[in-house]
Ligand SMILES: Cc1cc2nc3c(=O)[nH]c(=O)nc-3n(C[C@H](O)[C@H](O)[C@H](O)COP(=O)(O)OP(=O)(O)OC[C@H]3O[C@@H](n4cnc5c(N)ncnc54)[C@H](O)[C@@H]3O)c2cc1C
Ligand code: FES
């Protein structure tokens with residue numbers, strides 16, 4: 001219930017946070033909203049000697065317009081992203097996913113950057129961000145680098161963020177006017193998805209002009225269903241056409257087998273959820 | 285030890301705490317505010333819900349040091365001059381508690397949800413309370429109480 005002892009610092013700038021992390025070395029841990037880290041510390045699955053709290057760094061918070069993209073600060077909470085007018089106008093897929101992520105109390109504390117840095121395969125933000133082709137800005141001692149969503153997720157709870165580095169912001173291209181839907185399959189409402197599918201669709205008349213599809217919990221990282229995207233382009237937004245395209249959602253997936261369902265079951269569910277998500281996003 | 289300054293239920297406190305101390309521990313063990321309870325080990329149950337700067341959080345999943353400079357309201361800070369908060373009153377009148385263990389968290393989260401949506405539907409109330417579990421499963425009357433507190437127009 002109670003974490004092991006640690007030293008604590010709460011810097012107010014990214015530079016000070018990086019300096020603290022450099023000093024703390026590999027025993028230092030970044031604290032964002034704490035909604036995943038504090039349970040881990042309480043269960044003593046991890047016992048860092050230094051915790052660097054980003055909660056007082058104002059520059060990491062908020063959403064701004066950047067031409068053809070919106071930029072979301074890593075420390076913007078789930079509930080702030082959910083209510084943000086820019087996100088609601090240009091990235092409705094995020095709104096749809098956050099609406100179903102955890103519960104109100106957790107959404108008040110948990111952050112956009114924290115959830116992505118945590119990289120839980122069942123996390124609800126990875127698939128939408130991957131599907132939208134976001135880029136991640138990571139700050140380190142030697143300056144900042146940007147990483148494409150396709151390269152960001154490396155494996156189970158692992159991203160390209162190295163010790164001593166910080167995720168500072170995520171740049172999400174604008175999907176203005178696209179329809180979006182996040183179809184999440186769970187047993188209990190505020191829990192992690194067994195499988196979920198994120199879909200953004202641009203329709204012209206009754207035809208799907210372009211589609212983006214991301215899969216949650218179908219492997220150790222979120223996955224982009226590129227073959228489904230290709231199969232959907234130019235198709236009518238009908239149940240029949242979307243059902244046929246959704247059949248390839250399982251391509252390249254490695255779903256886990258656990259108490260919630262085995263891998264074959266998840267593969268089946270993924271095709272069903274893909275069909276539902278795409279049809280809902282297309283408004284059909 | 286880290287020095288923190290917090291306002292809890294309207295009173296200011298200045299205390300030295302270990303960084304690992306959870307906000308719920310601080311409230312219960314340092315300030316004696318045992319109205320906020322601990323119902324689980326996984327941050328699932330919501331019994332420990334308090335308001336941090338006016339929004340609901342699970343105080344078992346916040347460090348006391350993270351509350352430094354901020355304002356906390358617990359279920360003990362709701363009544364004014366001996367008069368129950370309208371949501372407390374509604375829980376009382378609608379028999380929205382059995383053993384009462386989930387009640388502090390249910391009340392704090394209900395206030396939060398009514399702040400965001402003054403006239404919620406039944407579905408919206410159930411969604412707003414999704415992070416709060418009632419082991420006695422008395423959800424119907426809890427929902428009724430929230431509807432009553434909202435004015436019961438829906
Ligand atoms: C009851 C409950 C239910 C939940 N349900 C869901 C759910 O349904 N779906 C879902 O997706 N999530 C769920 N979550 C998790 C939630 O989304 C968390 O907010 C999120 O996983 C972590 O975000 P955080 O800001 O709290 O990060 P923290 O817990 O503070 O940090 C998480 C990890 O990321 C690292 N980190 C954080 N920020 C940075 C940064 N800027 N740079 C580098 N490293 C960083 C930390 O060191 C840590 O390892 C749930 C959590 C709880 C407690
Ligand atoms: S004690 Fe905090 S959520 Fe259960």
Ligand code: FES
Nearest residue numbers: 382384418419420
């Ligand atoms: S009244 Fe007993 S837990 Fe809710």
